[in-house]
Each structure stands twice: as C-alpha cells, then as structure tokens.
Amino acid sequence: MNMLRLMLVCGLVLFVFLGAPEAQEKYPNRLIEFVVQSAPGGSADVAARLYSDDLAKVLKVPITAVNRAGGAGIQGVTYVTRAKKDGYTLLQGSGSSIIILPLISKEATYDPLKDLIPLGHFVSVPTVIAVRSDSPFKTLAELIEYARKNPEKLKNSTGGIGTFSYFSLELLCVENKIKITTIPFKSGGEALPALLGGHVDMASNTLTTLGPQMAAGKVRGLAITSKKRDPDFPNLPTTAELGYPDVSFSTWFGVFAPAGVPQTVTSVLVPALEKVFKDPDVVKRAEKAQFTVDYKGPDEFRKFIENEMRLAAKVAEAAKLTKE
Amino acid sequence: METLQSLAYGFSIFLQPTNLLYCFFGVLLGTLVGVLPGLGAGAAISLLLPTVFHAPPVGSMIMLAGICYGAMYGGSTTSILVNIPGEVASVVSTFDGYQMARQGRAGPALGIAAFGSFIAGSFGVIGLMLFAPTLANFALRFGPPEYFSLAVMSLTLVTYVSKGSIIRSLMMACTGLILSAVGMDPITSKTRFTFGLSALMDGFEIVYVAMGLFGLSEVLINLGQSLKKDTLKTKIGNLLPTRQDWKDSALPIARGTVLGFFLGILPGFGTAITTFVSYAVEKRFSKHPEKFGTGVIEGVAGPEASNNSASSGTFIPLLSLGIPVNVSTSILLGALMILGLQPGPLLISSKPDLFWGLVASMYIGNVMLVILNLPLIGVWVQVLRVPYSILSVLIILFCEVGAYSVGNSVDDVLLMNIFGLFGYLVKRYKFEGAPFILALVLGPMFENSLRRALMMSDGSPAIFFSRPLSAVFLVIALFFLISPLFTRERIGKKAIEMQEE
C-alpha cells in the first residue's frame, strides 16, 4: 500500500512536469538561455553577470547565464548558431571569438555576420602594452627601437594568440617591421606573473589585468589602445597619439542572437538591451570592474564588426596566421 | 605585535552577526558543493555572484571565500565512501580512503580527513596572515622553467603512486601524457587530436575523467562480479579515529600542511597535483610503503591536509598581488572587481578591513567546518548501510549528473562513460588509474612550460639548469628517480607478492 502511494505521488510530480504546455504568444514568456563563452570567473562571465539580472527584470523573464567555454569560446558560438531561432538562446559574444577565431581556427566554422545578429555592444577593455617598472624602456619608441636592432630578442607575454591584446601588438610589429617573440599563455591572468616575475620583457594584455599593477607602480604602461586616454592613467599615451591610430583593438563583449530570429524578437531585445546597458547602476558596476561601457546599437555594432574584421584579417595575413 | 593588532581589528569586523552568517552560509554551501561530484566551488561562486551586488562587500567576500575552502572539506566524503572524487583534489583520497571504507573504517578515514583539513587549514591561514606579501613575491620567481622542473619532479613520483608493475604504471603515465594533449594547444591556439569532434575541443576535463575512471568503474566491477549480497555490504566499524590512527597521522598531516601551503601559492600548479605529491611523499617516508593502496590512514591524512593548506595558500597571490592561481580564485578576483574592491598589490594596504576581516573569517570558518563535518560523519557512514543494489544506481546517477554539470555538456557525460569503460578495462587487466590521472593532470603544465621555457631561451635547454630554483627541482627529481632504485624493487616485489596471495 505504501509503495502504491509513493508511486502515485511520483506520478503526480511527473505529470506536473510533463503537462506544462507552452503558449506561443508574446516574446519573451519563458526562460532565456544566455550563453557565456567562458568558464565561471573569466572576464566574459564577469561581464555577463553584471547585467543579466537587470536584463531579466526588464524582459520580465528569468535569464540563466550558461557557461559554454569550449575551444576558447568557439563552442559557445557554435551552440547558439545551431540553436532554435526562437530568441530563447542568446549569446554574449566576445570580440576574439567573433572576429579573431574564425580567422585562425578551423573549428570556428561560423560566419560572424551571416550566422549571428548583433543586438548591442556592451563594454570594451583596451589593450595596454607594458613593461615592468624597473625596465630600461620608458617609452614605446624606445622599445620599438630596441626591437628593430635586436630582432626576436624581446619576449612578450600575452593571454593567447587569439586575443585582441596579442593582435594589437602584432599590428604594431607589422607596421614597424619588427620582430618580437610572443610567449602565449592560456589567459591574461596567467600571463601576468610572467611579466611581474621578470620572465618576459614586456606584456600585451588587457587594462583589466594590467591596471591594478600599474596603479601600484609595479608595471609601467607604454601605450593604450583606447581612443582617449584613460582617466585613471592620465600619463599613459594612446596608440593614436604615438602615431598608430590603427592599433585600436580592444577586447569587447556584446549580445547576439542567431541569424534567422524573427523581427518580433529582435524588436523586443534591442531596446531592452539599450535600456540595460545605459542603466546608471549597470554602468557603475561595469566601471568598477574596469570595463569601459560603450553602448552601440545593432547597426553601429555591425559596422564596427565589419571594420574590425578587415583590420584583423590584415594582421593575420601579415603575421602569417592561418586557419590550418 | 602589529599583526596581532591587525588580527584583532579583523575579528572586530568579522564578529558582526551578518558576517558570521555569511561565513556560515559560505562554508555550508562549500561543503555541499564539495560533496557533490562534478560541480566545483567555481560554479557555486558564480551562481552567487548576482547576489553580491546587493550585499556588503566584505560579507560577500567572506561568504565566497568560505565556499572555496569549504569545498576542500566535502570533497573527501564521496572519495572515501564510494570511490567517487568530489573534487579533483580528492582523487588521491580514493586510493586508501575507499579501501579503508571497505574494511569498515570509513569513520576514522572521514574523521582524520576532517581533522587534518582543520589543522592544515588553520595553519594555512596563519601563514597567509604572516607571510602573504613575502610569499607572493617568492611565487613570482617561478616562471616557465621552474614549472617545468616542478612538473618533472612530480612526474617522477608516478612510480610512487602505483602499487604494482612498474612497466604498466609507466605505460599508463605515457597514455595520460598523450591524452592531456587532446584539445586546444594554448600556445598555437590550434586544436589537436580532436578529429573534428566538438566534444574533444577542450580536451578532457579531469573531474569527469576521475569520476568515470574511479567511481563508475568501481560500480561496473561490482556489477560484473556476481557476489552474494552479503559480501557487498560493507562493514561499519567505530566512527572515530583511534589513538593509533592519530599517532600515525600526525607526521603526514604536518608534512601535508607545509607541502600544500607552499605548492598552493604557485599560480597554475593546482591543488590536485599537490595531493599527489603529498601521497608520494608519505609513501616514501613511510615504514611500510607496500601497504599504501590497501587502506593506510597516512594515505588519507597527508593529501587531505595538503589540499586544505593549499587552499589557504591560493589566497596569497590573490590578496597580495591580485593574481588568480586557479579557477576558484579567478572567480573571486572577478567578484572583487565587481564589488569595486580593486584587487591588486594595493589591496591589503588600501582595504585592510577586507583582508583582515577575511583572515579572521577563515579561522572561524575552519572551526565551523570541522564542527559541521564531524557529526555528519555519522550520517555519511549510514549511507554505506544502503543496500548496494540501490546505492550502486545512485552512484551511477551521481556520476552522470555530476559529469553534465561540469560544463553543461552532454558530451562530457558520454566521455565520462567512456572513461568508465576505460577504468573497468584498466582494473580488469591489472593496470592502475593513478599514474594515468597524474600524467593527465600534469601533462599541460609539463608540455606548456617546456615549450614556453624554450621560447624564452631561444631554444637553449641550459635555461633549466642556469636558473637556481629550476635546477634545485631537477636535482630533487633525480633523487626521487635514483634513490629508491633499491627500495623501489622492494616495494614492487612486495606488492606483487601481496597481490598474488
């Protein structure tokens, strides 16, 4: 008798789960899977959690940030491009997986502009070229001069070949026709001890990673790739000032939907994202986490991506980075 | 004196009711997450990240930190009871811990694990408090050449973690090294050995490999042997460690604490390798090394202590320099950023309330954990009373769901099952999983630091010897290799004799 009762309870429970039909009405009306391209704690993850709850409040549905970190972000993008085009699977895309990886990795079989719809650009993190504070190089020009006289002697640490911090340096090398040996690490955070411990001569890394070290005086920044000088580091010249306006790659994050999602969905998402990304609370949180908020709407975002793709392709070709 | 004053200041911050609650909640969740295989502290912390927006910064950090070291307590539970490592750092505890459980000594094993963790964790916090900046700067002196030498040293321990035939262990180690290369090569950012399968794009995640190799295979072995139900029911002895247990565990705990602490401060080294090193060290210095693997308490005491002191150690680079050492500390770094606490070298001086409050919370957190875990031993041991016909299925489910939760990927579940098959074959043909896992864990560090070091030196292998730290570790590795050529034969022969009995 006891068993039977247990069975009935369980049957009821199952029935509750089974019997919840979904009405295909207004979008959104159920949980959205928000794919984040890094493992928990990575910068993409941090960025996403800055606003995912606020977005959920605006859209009035729960949003689950799901980490799909495979292949430096490739798996996350692929998952979204193959998902149902109903708007319930969205991607927070990082610049490196959208722009750089399709150039150098044969696993990245997606076309960033054809397979994805850019909905809103959130934040960017500029690249900083830096040396330790006890290094003999006081300006970028000095470093480049040394590199010209001693090809392949300088050692640079970076967070991976597929990152914008690396591409910034490579573009710099291409434009100056110098050779610097780059030692790649798995992430920006892993590349930092190499610089601090004196195992490499310089680093091309994000502002997020190098900023605190610069503030503490352990590291000297030589150039930053943002358009304007960073207010925290007024003495750090931009690459544009130093004569390299093209070296403007920043790591960025934005939200995408798979191509083929209907207009009824995007017309809801775009203004919601705009609202969230311009929300003063979200902006404040992002700035505290060392992200520069720079909202771009879908059209501006698309143009931005096209531009970056061209530049990146140029760098990849010059540095002989290919898909195979 | 100044330190004591600062500590008192820290306690004054910590002993407010809200912070106490945060700490308790953190360690509780950490224990739970540590017990559940698959999900790690990392996942739990990122789950709670949204809540820290609306919570006081110091309290939030206390809670998140509690999850980190709390997980190190819980991980050994399933390792000992059912041979499933709850965390990567608990893999080693399965070797002797599970054997102890099968002999009815699950209680003492869990007890020593808890106490060892407490002692090690507390000493680790003392170390953190006194030596944080010095140690952090010391840790910076480890670059690719030093990591390579450390990896070499750790790899030479392969022969120590194995019980039987040396050739088989070496073959397992080679296979582990090869399989560690599957996935994306961090240096060229290209994938290798994936054969187009997206499931393999990131290589094998140690967590589910260990679950399949040890946990699942054990169930399969038991399924395959049609034993009478009686023999499958494990005995349950007394719950607490005996006086002899304490005597035996004292030195291992001490050694494990020191070892774990110093290895834990090294970015990228990982608590898992630390436990392997501790196990090998214990075996090396034991008076009865051939008994390791059959259920000796030293094999549990040392590693469990080391993973807790390592956990305290991981906070040192995080708080002194803003450098994350592993996944959990990476997330903590992110949390610090979100909370506007500006991690970096200036953290301790600009935010003393955070640092000292955290230190104070870690002392009490460890106390809370040991108080929490000890009575739970009685509960956990009851799990063994569940008839194996039900328990085995639950174990299987645990493994399957745990494997999924690692990366939200069904592919991982499939891979884990395949490793379960592999583990079954390993056991069937009298190979061992331990050298394989060790090599799999060490492979990336071994290979990548070798390549990076050679890139640094423009191709010259002299770099490994010209740098003092690196040379030291290579010499130690040589010592490990050569010195027991006499004792190794002894261990090997005795073990084979015992197996043939």
Add this chain to the structure above:
Amino acid sequence: MRELKVGSVFLLFSLFIIYESLRLGLGTLKKPGSGFLTFCAALLLSVFSIALISRGWRLRESVKPFPRKVILALGILILYSLFMDILGFILSTFLMVGIFFRLAQKRPWWTVAGMSALVTFLAYLVFGILLRVYFPRGFLGM
C-alpha cells in the same frame, strides 16, 4: 595471453599517435611544435608495449569472459548520454535509473518506476533548481 592482447593494443595506439604527432609537426628547439610531447610520450609507450608483449609471450594466462551485465550497463549509459538531448534530462534519467534499478535487483516494475521517479525528481531539485544547472530539454520540453 592477456599481456599480449593489451600490449598490442597499446602498441597500435602509440604508433597511431606517433603518426599524428609527426603530422602536427615537431617544431624546432627554438619553437617546439604541437606534436613534440605526444611524439616522445608515444615513442616511450611503444617501447613499453613491446616490453609488455615480450613478457606476455612467455607467460600464458587464461582469460575470464567479459561479464554480460557490464556490457549491458555500459550500453545503457552510452545510450543515455546520446539520448539526453533528444529526450530531455527528466525523461532520459527516469528511464536510465529505472532500468538500472531493475538490473541491480529483480523488483516489480511498479516499484522500479516509483523509485526512479523519486530519484529523478530529487536530482532535478538539487542540481537543476537549487544549483541552477541548465539541463537539456527534449522534444517534450522538459
């Protein structure tokens, strides 16, 4: 006989890896390539495999047959992982757990169904709801 079989398997494996590593490129000392480590490890492995085979040549042992239950269990598990996406977590777990309960001990089907429903529900509660793990939804949407 055992060691012969096992040794040969490893030997074949290591030869395959050697081939793949060479294809990936060993690189130079200045910039070691992707295949470097695996080449060395596979080379070592092939040497050990040959040693094992030669040892197995001398001793001949009898082999125990492969238990049917183990093959069945593995088959179910592999099917489970393959079908989880299609059937969804809840349904596939319910089925898998049910079959295993029955396999472990011959109980009436009703009991098995009840037990596995309960277990599935608990697993979903702890992992899916408490820990917010996102499980795949099958064609039934659950």
